[in-house]
Each structure stands twice: as C-alpha cells, then as structure tokens.
Amino acid sequence: MSAALEHVSGFDDEVSRDGIFSMKWDVASGELPMWVADMDFRTAPAIREALAKRVENGTFGYTDVPAEFMRAVAQWWGRQYGMDVDPAHVTFVSGVVPAISSLVRSLTNVAEKVVIQPPVYNIFTNSIVNNGRRVLTNPLKYEHGRYAIDFDDLEEKLADPLARLMIVCNPHNPTGNVWSREDLAHIGELCAKHDVTVVSDEIHCDVIRPGMTHTPFAAASETNRRISVTCSSPSKAFNTAGLHSAYFFADDAGLRARAVRGVNTDEVAEPNDFAVQTLIAAYTDGADWLRRLNAVVQRNKDYAAEQLAAHAAGLTPAPSDATYLLWIDCSRLLDEAGDTTAERFCDYLREHTGLALSYGGIYGVNGERFVRMNLGTRADLVVDGVGRLIAGARDYVGHR
Numbered sequence: 001m002s003a004a005l006e007h008v009s010g011f012d013d014e015v016s017r018d019g020i021f022s023m024k025w026d027v028a029s030g031e032l033p034m035w036v037a038d039m040d041f042r043t044a045p046a047i048r049e050a051l052a053k054r055v056e057n058g059t060f061g062y063t064d065v066p067a068e069f070m071r072a073v074a075q076w077w078g079r080q081y082g083m084d085v086d087p088a089h090v091t092f093v094s095g096v097v098p099a100i101s102s103l104v105r106s107l108t109n110v111a112e113k114v115v116i117q118p119p120v121y122n123i124f125t126n127s128i129v130n131n132g133r134r135v136l137t138n139p140l141k142y143e144h145g146r147y148a149i150d151f152d153d154l155e156e157k158l159a160d161p162l163a164r165l166m167i168v169c170n171p172h173n174p175t176g177n178v179w180s181r182e183d184l185a186h187i188g189e190l191c192a193k194h195d196v197t198v199v200s201d202e203i204h205c206d207v208i209r210p211g212m213t214h215t216p217f218a219a220a221s222e223t224n225r226r227i228s229v230t231c232s233s234p235s236k237a238f239n240t241a242g243l244h245s246a247y248f249f250a251d252d253a254g255l256r257a258r259a260v261r262g263v264n265t266d267e268v269a270e271p272n273d274f275a276v277q278t279l280i281a282a283y284t285d286g287a288d289w290l291r292r293l294n295a296v297v298q299r300n301k302d303y304a305a306e307q308l309a310a311h312a313a314g315l316t317p318a319p320s321d322a323t324y325l326l327w328i329d330c331s332r333l334l335d336e337a338g339d340t341t342a343e344r345f346c347d348y349l350r351e352h353t354g355l356a357l358s359y360g361g362i363y364g365v366n367g368e369r370f371v372r373m374n375l376g377t378r379a380d381l382v383v384d385g386v387g388r389l390i391a392g393a394r395d396y397v398g399h400r
Ligand SMILES: Cc1ncc(COP(=O)(O)O)c(C=O)c1O
Pocket: 037, 094, 095, 096, 097, 098, 121, 169, 173, 201, 203, 204, 233, 235, 241, 246
C-alpha cells in the first residue's frame, strides 16, 4: 500500500460484502465496483449496537415513528448546522427518492415543469418524467475547471409559466459543490419571484471536507425557509441506504400539509423498526464517527487527485468539497483518443481493468465527458482503483 494512505482503524479493515445481496458488489470475480453511491465501511458502532439490541428483542410488529425520531433530526440540524428545525415540522419517509417523487406529484400538476441543474443525480429526471411532468434544465457552468450556477439562464427557466418546482442538490452530486449562502439565497429569491417551490435534496450534506460547513437551503434566507421542503437522511454519511430511513421538513404550514398528505397517500411515510433505530442512533451518538469518516474520505480524495495529477494527465478531477464521489473530467484523454464522450472509455476500463465507474453522461447535459468514481472505501481498494484507472487511461489511448 502507498505510504500516502496510513491505515485508519475502523475504516481500512477488510469487510466482506459477499453474500449480503450488495447491489454494488454484484460483479464478476476480479472486478472492482466504484460506482453505486454507498460505502464499504461498517457503519458507526452506535448504530450497530442499536440494531443488535432491536434484533435481540425478537418481535417485529408495526412500528410508530416516536417523538425521539423528530427530536433527533431537529437536534442534529441544530448542532451540525446551527439551524432551528421544529420537530413538529419533520416527517419520516422511507427514502429521499420516494419523497422527491411524491413531492413532484403533490406540488405540481401533470405536464408542468421541474427545474434541475445537470450534471446532477440522474434519478431526479426519473422522478419528474415518470410522473408525467417535464424537465427544465439549468445546466451548471463549467469554467476554468470549476462549476457554478448560471443565474441568467436560471431566471429564464423559472420565468416559464409552466415551471412550478425546482430540485436543488445541496451539496451537489456528482460535482461535489457545496453551495454558498449567497448562491442559495439567490436561487430562493428567483424562485420566490416566479412562484416556484423548491425541494432541496441534502442527503450528501454530512460528508464534507473537514473545516468546511454546509449551509442548508432553508437557512440561507427567510424566503428560502418559506418556499422550500428539505429532504435528507443519515444513509449516505452513515452507510445505511439499505435501511430506508429518511425524512423531510418544511416550515410553511400550507406547503407542509400538501407534502405530508402526498407522502401518506403514496404510502412512503411508513417506518420500519430498523429505520427508526438507525436514525436515532446516528444523530444522537454518531457525530464523532462522522468526523473520522470525513477525514478518511478527504484522505482518499486527496490521494486520488494527487495520483491522477502525477500519472494521468488526461484525467482532471473537478475540485470537490462534498460527497465521497470524485467527478473526473476526461476531456484531454478523449481528445487524444479521438472520442467525443467517455462512454467507450468507461466500458474499456471495466473490460480491461475490471474497474467499474459511472459514465458521466447518465447525469445529463455536460456530463458526457466525465466519469464518477466512488472513493468511500478502504485504503487498499482506493490504491487499487486509482491504479486501475491510471493504467486504463494509459492503455486506452494506444488501444484506440
Ligand atoms: C442526491 C441524491 N438523492 C437521493 C439519493 C437516494 O436517496 P434514497 O436512497 O434515500 O432514496 C441519492 C443516492 O445516491 C443521491 O445521490
């Protein structure tokens, strides 16, 4: 293993994901999956202990969402982000995607338009289109290797009389942008001007560069608070996506009533025992573990960026302050190889090195020349994955 990656106990130990029906690890022998957004780390001890205790009880009847759940959410946002969330404004949901799909249905009508900012989490498009609504894109600007919001274009899109909703990804998957208070307040101001409601997906907010702070959309201004529904979950930061524990909160009583009615009608607000235990344990006793996770994720991202800079001139990671995902610009490599998109390169990597990455084109406009690499894994696999990527990039140009 490279000296650059010092072993961190509890994160770099070998953990097998065989035989647990892991979606990510359902790959051929010798393949290394670095695509689906879950991590290979064991979750925080507090969560494992809470779940073990619950299993030991042995009865698994219907479950209520206790007041402790809503209190744990409110306390987490207060402690981590200095935001005042009223526990009475929090609603349990079985996932952020089910909540977003439901919000699209309850906050817009068929054929109306929902604004998103590609390249962005691809499932937003499904949630819009599968419900008979239309996507309106406000592509991010990518200038001098940095992503920014194109506010002129945003205002134009929001002015469309059929635009009713905007889904903000805060922080942004896949680019890793942590949006500033000014940017968020500006989005809110434009949305309010054009009577567009905002759903802010903050599922990635807890995985952030040490020393940086996440600004919740709803905390950026009073307007933002009034016009938005915030969705989140401990699932990304604590690696509990398989346990289906998520929630949303909204301050405005009318907006909240529509949202709550929607998720209940859609039956995505029913808890299970493990979901409830997971969130309470994560948000009550998980902060120290999360701090250590963030240091490990940063170590992995720094290592990958340094190695690519030194050994793969054709691959340039976008500067990323959040998520354990690296968004890598392959433009120079593609130009050298005479390709227009990274799709063939992705296929080549998998076939010739066994490394499975996400092809950037699935994230929409301007993603086609990128790949996304999941670095939420232990040190030896980071070194292995980065090594396969560098070797694959080197061989690809000759091969083409
Ligand atoms: C931005 C974003 N939202 C939502 C999800 C999925 O949320 P859930 O598993 O709670 O449905 C993901 C998963 O990668 C994501 O990146």
